[in-house]
Amino acid sequence: MKIGSVPERLATLHYDVDEEQPHVEVDQDEVRRTRTGPLLVRICPAHVYAAEPDGTISVTAAACLECGTCLAVAPPGTVSWHYPRGGFGVGFREG
Numbered sequence: 001m002k003i004g005s006v007p008e009r010l011a012t013l014h015y016d017v018d019e020e021q022p023h024v025e026v027d028q029d030e031v032r033r034t035r036t037g038p039l040l041v042r043i044c045p046a047h048v049y050a051a052e053p054d055g056t057i058s059v060t061a062a063a064c065l066e067c068g069t070c071l072a073v074a075p076p077g078t079v080s081w082h083y084p085r086g087g088f089g090v091g092f093r094e095g
């Protein structure tokens, strides 16, 4: 079995997005107050967080790998993260 590059591997994942209860959100005021935006943008391997021109941090929860890194490093109150409800989230294998 050929082991591909990280982008090739990420392209094989699939996601079932929970539109009713997003599993990752940010508190924009706390992120701004603690200047956590650049940290979130830098540490997420799936590029879930992005800096927007208006200074806010956008969240694309559908790309989340559920690695927990952001929850481990973000100051309390900046990131709200939990595992997706059953049946939702990232799928690492087909079938």
Ligand code: SF4
Pocket: 024, 043, 044, 045, 046, 047, 048, 063, 064, 065, 066, 067, 068, 069, 070, 071
């Ligand atoms: Fe990114 Fe991992 Fe946090 Fe998901 S859990 S948003 S992949 S750092």
